[in-house]
Amino acid sequence: MQISHALLLSEEMLRKHLKDYQTSKKLKPENGGSKEKLSFEQSQKLIAHLHSHTYLYTKDIAAYVESRDSL
Numbered sequence: 001m002q003i004s005h006a007l008l009l010s011e012e013m014l015r016k017h018l019k020d021y022q023t024s025k026k027l028k029p030e031n032g033g034s035k036e037k038l039s040f041e042q043s044q045k046l047i048a049h050l051h052s053h054t055y056l057y058t059k060d061i062a063a064y065v066e067s068r069d070s071l
Contacts, residue, residue, distance in 0.1 A: 046065065049064070
């Protein structure tokens with residue numbers, strides 16, 4: 001598998017990780033995460049901005065959001 005080579009994992013280990021991920025339902029939001037801090041409109045504006053601007057670091061996106069009061 002190309003994924004296992006890219007992640008430097010054996011195919012067996014990758015299968016185990018994927019199985020664990022699915023069985024522990026880590027895709028479900030009930031397992032953690034945070035509540036939204038942006039309104040739907042603010043999220044849409046941010047998504048539009050991110051489509052036209054590339055950021056190297058997440059901290060730069062956070063700084064952009066914090067610098068925009070109304071986003």
